[in-house]
Amino acid sequence: MSADWPRADVVLVADGQRRFVVALDRSVPCDLDLVDRLLLLRLHAQRRGWRLLLENVDGDLHELLDLAGVAAWLAPQGAVIRSTE
16 A cells, blocks of 8 residues: 655755755655645745755655656756656
């Protein structure tokens, strides 16, 4: 059951350097509420001149981000996408 849930590293970039990295725990459901919260965090970071992005994204979460049309914003090209298998 937990293998179906998302996992990613949430990275805060300020002044061109990685400042903060948090692992997104698999206990967080992979749903649109998660996408909404990630986008809200991104907005708050952007208002301060920072960037928020996801790395090491699992396939289920990346698929959801892609479906919502925000994968390029949160998990840019070059981000590692892990298989859910």
